[in-house]
Amino acid sequence: MKHFTLALAALAFQTVSAQNIQRLGIQVEYISRPSEPFPSGVTSYTVVVNQSYRDQYEAELEQWEIDTQLAQETYESEMEAYNSKGTGAKVLERALLDERKPQLLLPAKPDQVEYVFDPGIISSKIDMQGMTRMEGGVVVTLEIQSFEDSPPEDGKQEIKDKEGNVSYRYFRTMKYRQPIRFTVELPDGSVVLDEVLTNSENYTIYTSDKYTSKSALNKAWNPMVVAKRLSRMSVEASTIAMNSILNDRFCFSKKTRPMTIYHAKTKKKVDYTDLNNAALDMKIAMGKYLDQPDESAAGIRTCVAVWEQVLGEADYENKKARINAKMAGLLYLNLINANIWLEDYDRVDELFDAMRRLDVKKSAEGTAEGLDTFSDEQRRRKDINS
Incomplete structure (x- = not known):
């Protein structure tokens, strides 16, 4: 757990279904271990x-500068020779040899196409x-x-x-x-x-x-x-x-991953204070992950204990139960997320197996899509960097 850095931005509570299920969205910023670490000592x-x-353009430009200098020197030399001749000689050469006054002919500068x-x-x-x-x-x-x-x-x-x-x-x-x-x-x-x-x-x-x-x-x-x-x-x-x-x-690089903590809205006939408090406690615990890792881990484990206890009262056949099949499935997701950040990947596997054996509605498994892959990848990265 010491390898992770979490910075969390809490989002507002939102109602996501007619059954008053609530979710608390947070952004998890963490340090991801490298998938292919360098050998020890390479830092x-x-x-x-x-x-x-x-390189080609600079070579052409360098050659252009050389050719320009050569053309300038040639012109100056020819002009010096031309100016040293008398007027009669110049007229005679022009008439007999068609030789005229030297001209400065400079090469074209190369274009920087790219x-x-x-x-x-x-x-x-x-x-x-x-x-x-x-x-x-x-x-x-x-x-x-x-x-x-x-x-x-x-x-x-x-x-x-x-x-x-x-x-x-x-x-x-x-x-x-x-x-x-x-x-x-x-x-x-x-x-x-x-x-x-x-x-x-x-x-x-x-x-x-x-x-x-x-x-x-x-x-x-x-x-x-x-x-x-x-x-x-x-x-x-x-x-x-x-x-x-x-x-x-x-590298050990900083990444961000969204996470959702599920709970439910308390109504006159149904009290979800325990789940509401656990959601807020989880947010607080994750906020301490960087500076107070031990206290953070203790807070996460406290939330895990609440969710596991509440899950024990689930009634998968009664839709009107306080913890019905749908709510139970979402509590499994809370537990899976918590154990991923605790890096207890064996427990994560157990929770996935338990969730998939029970009738916890397709909505929970759909929400969990990709979570097992993320857990497996985090486990793999931890193992190869140990």
Whole structure:
């Protein structure tokens, strides 16, 4: 339990059925153990960002600067020789050899077709939680590949007003993607991850703004500006996804998971004070999970004792019973959630088995969908990190 950090935001009570069942929703923020922990002692990392097309552009730019300097020097040398000649010699050479005054011919500067990213900004998007950014540890390498797009296609949208008049709006669409390969290399040189984010079929569709005429669309459409903007958007989204993958697999990372605590509304003939108090006590106990883990665990166990005692009075055949089949099923969910956060996974399995053997209505099992998977995954992560 010491590995989890919980910060809870309580939501308002809401009635969810005609039987006055109530739920208290909370957001559980916790530290998730890595699914593939690094070897012991590996606690630092660095991020390297490569852009092959940037290297090509910078090489072309460097060559352009060299060629420009050479052209300037050649021009100055030719002008010096030209100016040293007398007027008669210049006239004679022009007449006989068709030689004219030297001209400065500069090479064309290469176009920066693709957006070039600042490696420092991109690398700062990778935050491996619980680890220190420094040399000598894990090396995360991001290889930003070339931006790919399809030829744009024109489209139009028909619009009818209340009088039936028809007008059109013109727009342009295109498919695009920018794959990023990312690798994780351990200090011993072994590679534990080598993936490309974006497969051969994973394109995103871009749709331009809509215009009242094709000419307005053509005037606003700048392919290079559009491509660079989409490139930035694509890489930004990819770095967020990569950061999530890296933290989930290799780090003790912060996550948030919703949780619902079930109770019921007290009426004149039926008293649910015990369940109402237990729901509030559970909220309070979870709020102490970070700073007072022992007190928090004690509070959770107190709630568990209440729910187990109340579950003992369940009457699965009587719909009008204080604890009928539906309420019993929801109490099972309270107990399952509580034991997951107590990390008593054997007890969680027992509760699931008991709930599924009884007639606790499909609503409870439907609400529990995914909870068993979460419990199994938490157990697995605890075992491999022990």
